[in-house]
Amino acid sequence: RSDPLNGGASYPAITVTVNVASNAPSSVTNSVTVSGGGSPSLNASDSTYIEPANVLWLGGGHAGVINAVTVTTDGNLWTSGGDLTIKQWNPANLALVRSLNLDYTSGPAAFAKNGQRVAVRGSGGDDLFLTSDGTLIHTYPPGAYGIYSPSISADGQTLVFQVATPGPNYIVVASALSNTQITVASTTYGFGFSAISPDGNTVVVSDPSVNGTIDLYRASDGSFIRGLAGNTGANAVFFSSDSSLMVALSGTSGTIRIWRLSDVLLLQTVLVKNQDGSAANVAATAFSPVDRR
Numbered sequence: 001r002s003d004p005l006n007g008g009a010s011y012p013a014i015t016v017t018v019n020v021a022s023n024a025p026s027s028v029t030n031s032v033t034v035s036g037g038g039s040p041s042l043n044a045s046d047s048t049y050i051e052p053a054n055v056l057w058l059g060g061g062h063a064g065v066i067n068a069v070t071v072t073t074d075g076n077l078w079t080s081g082g083d084l085t086i087k088q089w090n091p092a093n094l095a096l097v098r099s100l101n102l103d104y105t106s107g108p109a110a111f112a113k114n115g116q117r118v119a120v121r122g123s124g125g126d127d128l129f130l131t132s133d134g135t136l137i138h139t140y141p142p143g144a145y146g147i148y149s150p151s152i153s154a155d156g157q158t159l160v161f162q163v164a165t166p167g168p169n170y171i172v173v174a175s176a177l178s179n180t181q182i183t184v185a186s187t188t189y190g191f192g193f194s195a196i197s198p199d200g201n202t203v204v205v206s207d208p209s210v211n212g213t214i215d216l217y218r219a220s221d222g223s224f225i226r227g228l229a230g231n232t233g234a235n236a237v238f239f240s241s242d243s244s245l246m247v248a249l250s251g252t253s254g255t256i257r258i259w260r261l262s263d264v265l266l267l268q269t270v271l272v273k274n275q276d277g278s279a280a281n282v283a284a285t286a287f288s289p290v291d292r293r
Contacts, residue, residue, distance in 0.1 A: 112156030
């Protein structure tokens with residue numbers, strides 16, 4: 001500006017409005033330089049906290065707790081389960097594609113990565129549905145004490161679940177293609193978790209009799225592959241999309257162990273810590289789509 005400034009006076013404050021990138025860091029530094037009028041230049045800066053972007057609310061969403069969410073491999077469909085319904089969304093415009101009222105009583109839902117099938121715990125056992133129209137494909141009856149923890153392969157053709165009885169508890173592998181079932185493991189103690197790899201070839205079960213051991217089985221015939229020791233406190237496993245890598249998560253100790261399944265080799269152990277150096281409580285992990293992180 002060209003108008004003079006008298007001694008002891010000040011110009012009106014200058015307000016600058018900026019657009020903040022969605023991927024901006026949590027803190028940025030604002031800098032300003034003032035020069036002119038024959039006076040020395042002055043510089044000032046300050047650190048500014050960037051608030052995280054607001055989470056978009058999907059109108060017409062679940063009324064209650066959401067137990068599971070998945071995204072199809074191509075990223076074109078979101079599927080969520082909760083409040084006894086299954087819903088699918090178009091991520092491009094956040095529009096609700098369909099909502100299905102299924103025989104879905106409680107617990108987590110297991111979605112095939114192609115978005116076409118879902119396994120849920122129903123009133124009569126584990127139910128396998130088509131997500132396109134809610135058609136019931138098959139019901140796998142429970143034992144006397146119920147059926148738990150469904151897991152499903154990426155193509156929706158192979159399921160793994162736990163069956164509880166007054167005697168042993170079982171890990172069952174079911175083929176939706178041939179409508180057959182085999183038992184791969186049993187115990188009187190109860191299993192902590194079970195899962196199937198995305199390619200449907202490997203069943204992973206926590207060994208209830210040996211703390212820190214995870215057992216691997218072939219889904220095709222139920223044969224035992226080997227046990228993976230040294231996974232103390234493991235409470236969940238996660239797979240890369242090509243089934244080559246598996247993460248064994250010990251959430252309460254913040255320990256993540258990365259295994260290569262082809263030769264069952266421990267590649268890396270990661271300890272997640274809080275800022276004060278204490279062990280973090282990790283609820284879940286996930287691989288990036290290209291399986292490099």
